[in-house]
Amino acid sequence: MRSSFHRLHTVLFIGFLLLGGGLCVLHTPRSFSEMENRVLTAFPQVSVDGILSGQVQRDVEKAAGDQMTGRDYFVQLATGARYLLGERQIGGVYIGTDGRxxxxxxxxxxxxxxxxxxxxxxxxxxxxxxxxxxxxxxxxxxxxxxxxxxxxxxxxxxxxxxxxxxxxxxxxxxxxxxxxxxxxxxxxxxxxxxxxxxxxxxxxxxxxxxxxxxxxxxxxxxxxxxxxxxxxxxxxxxxxxxxxxxxxxxxxxxxxxxxxxxxxxxxxxxxxxxxxxxxxxxxxxxxxxxxxxxxxxxxxxxxxxxxxxxxxxxxxxxxxxxxxxxxxxxxxxxxxxxxxxxxxxxxxxxxxxxxxxxxxxxxxxxxx
Amino acid sequence: MKRIAALLLAGVMALGLFGCGEKSPTADAVSVGEALTQADTSLPEMTVVTSKDENAELNFTTLCDADYGLVSSYYYAYASDGTAPEVAIVTTKKEADNAKVMEAIVKHVETRRGTMAEYSPEEVELVTNYTLVRRGRVICYIVSKKRGLSETAFTEYMDGIEAADAK
Structure with missing residues (x-):
């Protein structure tokens, strides 16, 4: 019983990682986030020189964050969580008492x-x-x-x-x-x-x-x-x-x-x-x-x-x-x-x- | 005899200490700046202000609000169309003042980044990936798509000066 629970746990965990990673790579990349008003990093072209210099790894890390499926939703979720915790100065702006x-x-x-x-x-x-x-x-x-x-x-x-x-x-x-x-x-x-x-x-x-x-x-x-x-x-x-x-x-x-x-x-x-x-x-x-x-x-x-x-x-x-x-x-x-x-x-x-x-x-x- | 020898040795050590002081290479900011902007082929049309201009002190405020009294010479080129690229070389009077000038340049970068974030978000990354380095009393600040070209030109220029000083 205990062993099958652990197996399920492992499968779910790996499945979640694969699904998240797969969606991130497979969905159409976005170049600009209208919501955040900023340019998003695209996945880089892989080259030997780039890997040796570490640039490819750095760009992949940035792109994985920027191209994450449902990014806008997660950004809103993170901002909402900070707001619910009582923060009123978020991202360098104040949220006024009437929400402005x-x-x-x-x-x-x-x-x-x-x-x-x-x-x-x-x-x-x-x-x-x-x-x-x-x-x-x-x-x-x-x-x-x-x-x-x-x-x-x-x-x-x-x-x-x-x-x-x-x-x-x-x-x-x-x-x-x-x-x-x-x-x-x-x-x-x-x-x-x-x-x-x-x-x-x-x-x-x-x-x-x-x-x-x-x-x-x-x-x-x-x-x-x-x-x-x-x-x-x-x-x-x-x-x-x-x-x-x-x-x-x-x-x-x-x-x-x-x-x-x-x-x-x-x-x-x-x-x-x-x-x-x-x-x-x-x-x-x-x-x-x-x-x-x-x-x-x-x-x-x-x-x-x-x-x-x-x-x-x-x-x-x-x-x-x-x-x-x-x-x-x-x-x-x-x-x-x-x-x-x-x-x-x-x-x-x-x-x-x-x-x-x-x-x-x-x-x-x-x-x- | 021992006393005399000890005094002599102490004297030699003291002189040695002076000799160990950090070499502080310096250069005319305008010459370095011109070399950098020539090396970087990605730069757009640039407007240049330097310490040789009539309103040199006032023009320096476009780059940063550091005390102009700390500056020996400067070269500042910015994109004529208001886009992100910039190249600045500032030579300070004393190496100890580098930090104050560099701090003021970082503040300038923050202001630029804020402006770009609101009006030209596509330029933000370029401003964020700026270069700010120093060699002796010479400070080098670069915002460019191919800033590696300017960085290399700066290193080579300063290496040349150090080599000449060593001779």
């Missing part, structure tokens, strides 16, 4: 030197171009806006101290930062960006600050059929999360768009059903994007030095300008001084989410 995902940005992420550099460069540009109306617009971080929804024991950076430093260092440009004006509902539940309602409010704040009327709202919105799961969700995918709506404002008189000099469009429909749906604005981030609105009565050009938060604000901003030039310093490597000289903008706008502003490593490019 919040960015974990702390004092450790602030480099005083980098912040000082970015302030100095901004001020220098504003000083050197007194005829250009310069503004720094900072959108609050989602964990600052939803501070009351942070899980117990969670903390975030002191945004008040940061804005005080920025205001003290920038005197030749207007600084706009109004975290209290935003509500958690104006940010995505699963992504660090603001949603189209947050973008509408942000754009309105800027337009009012330069003496224009804020967009009235009431736009028709286009909603996607599939639920949206943002980049924060990818870091800690919980099975209980049902995703959320993602919508864009329907605009009249769509502007002419040039992306790095080539014809583009305000919305890129190919991202409509993809995981990275925020990239549907212009198709992602590019070094230079020109938005030309022939119907605008305002002849002024606006140059925006920006992060991705600006992309969703453009549908509300472009009506006010004949020409907006968006510059993303991560990808822009031409001379900014020359751009200012050639385009002669009436307004220059630094448009950033606050933590992106103090973490951006590329401000020195503005002095080229």
């Amino acid at each position: 995902y919040l960015e974990c940005v702390t004092e450790a992420d602030i480099s005083e030197k980098r912040l000082a550099t970015n302030i100095m460069v901004t001020e220098k540009i504003a000083q050197e171009h007194p005829h250009i109306r310069t503004t720094v617009f900072l959108a609050p971080t989602n964990s600052v806006v939803a501070a009351e929804l942070l899980p117990e024991g969670a903390y975030t950076y002191e945004d008040e101290a940061v804005i005080e430093t920025i205001r003290a260092g920038i005197s030749d440009a207007q600084v706009i930062y109004e975290p209290d004006a935003f509500s958690p509902e104006e940010y995505f539940l699963t992504d660090h960006h603001w949603n189209t309602y947050g973008a509408l409010k942000g754009a309105g704040m800027y337009l009012q600050s330069v003496g224009m009327a804020a967009p009235a709202g009431g736009y028709e919105v286009i909603e996607s059929e599939k639920p949206f799961f943002g980049t924060l969700y990818s870091k800690a995918p919980l099975a209980a999360c049902r995703g959320e709506d993602f919508c864009y404002p329907q605009v009249e008189n769509e502007p002419e768009v040039l992306i790095d000099g080539k014809k583009g469009s305000l919305y890129d429909d190919s991202f409509w059903d993809k995981k990275d749906r925020y990239a549907a604005y212009f198709g992602g981030n590019f070094g230079r994007v020109d938005i030309i609105n022939h119907a605008s009565g305002n002849e002024d050009t606006l140059i925006m030095v920006k992060d991705s938060f600006a992309n969703s604000a453009i549908p509300y901003l472009y009506q006010g300008y004949s020409h907006i030039i968006m510059i993303d310093l991560r990808y822009y490597n031409s001379s900014f001084k020359q751009l200012l000289a050639e385009e002669k903008p009436g307004e220059l706008l630094f448009f950033y989410e606050m933590s992106d502003f103090f973490q951006d490593e590329n401000f020195s490019k503005l002095l080229k």
Whole structure:
């Protein structure tokens, strides 16, 4: 009796290993995990050199984890287990008290030197171009806006101290930062960006600050059929999360768009059903994007030095300008001084989410 | 007599100790960096900033936020299209300061990896598999599909310098 039990035990154990291993090798390999928003390692080509160097063994180990049958389910299971054990900071994000995902940005992420550099460069540009109306617009971080929804024991950076430093260092440009004006509902539940309602409010704040009327709202919105799961969700995918709506404002008189000099469009429909749906604005981030609105009565050009938060604000901003030039310093490597000289903008706008502003490593490019 | 001999021996030992100190090879970062980028054929079009530029100190902040006072010279090339490849050579003034600069570069890598994870997940692995090594006062940082080519070029360049120093 006892011996047959042991035999069954052995057979089951070996069978489980063979089944798991077999499925892992036989099922169609995936190259990308939409849920985790990352590239998966494929099984390597086996070669004698690769085996001798140990590279093949290392790649097989990685691929076995990445190509495991039911990986998405197991990742969700592991995240769910950690959540049930009481963890609320998983994969570098906080899970808020209402289940929303919040960015974990702390004092450790602030480099005083980098912040000082970015302030100095901004001020220098504003000083050197007194005829250009310069503004720094900072959108609050989602964990600052939803501070009351942070899980117990969670903390975030002191945004008040940061804005005080920025205001003290920038005197030749207007600084706009109004975290209290935003509500958690104006940010995505699963992504660090603001949603189209947050973008509408942000754009309105800027337009009012330069003496224009804020967009009235009431736009028709286009909603996607599939639920949206943002980049924060990818870091800690919980099975209980049902995703959320993602919508864009329907605009009249769509502007002419040039992306790095080539014809583009305000919305890129190919991202409509993809995981990275925020990239549907212009198709992602590019070094230079020109938005030309022939119907605008305002002849002024606006140059925006920006992060991705600006992309969703453009549908509300472009009506006010004949020409907006968006510059993303991560990808822009031409001379900014020359751009200012050639385009002669009436307004220059630094448009950033606050933590992106103090973490951006590329401000020195503005002095080229 | 014994006392004199003991003193002489102690003196010889002390001199010997000085001689045992680690050789600290150094090189002009710009020359090393140019050799590396030429060697790596997989690199895309690169934008280069160096310690010889007008805004050298400010441009260094694009690579890392280490104190520029620690740096003797640097060469930094990054992909013009904003993709992951990067090559940097930093020569410090004192070898003891290498750790501070290398720590700041690791922080830079973390920031890059975070950005790539959100906007270009296909680039994450390239950034994760970076090379950060040092020889004497020269620090070498490489993110490239064929970083082995740059690593070999770095080793050969530094071997050449050490061999020249030895002569």
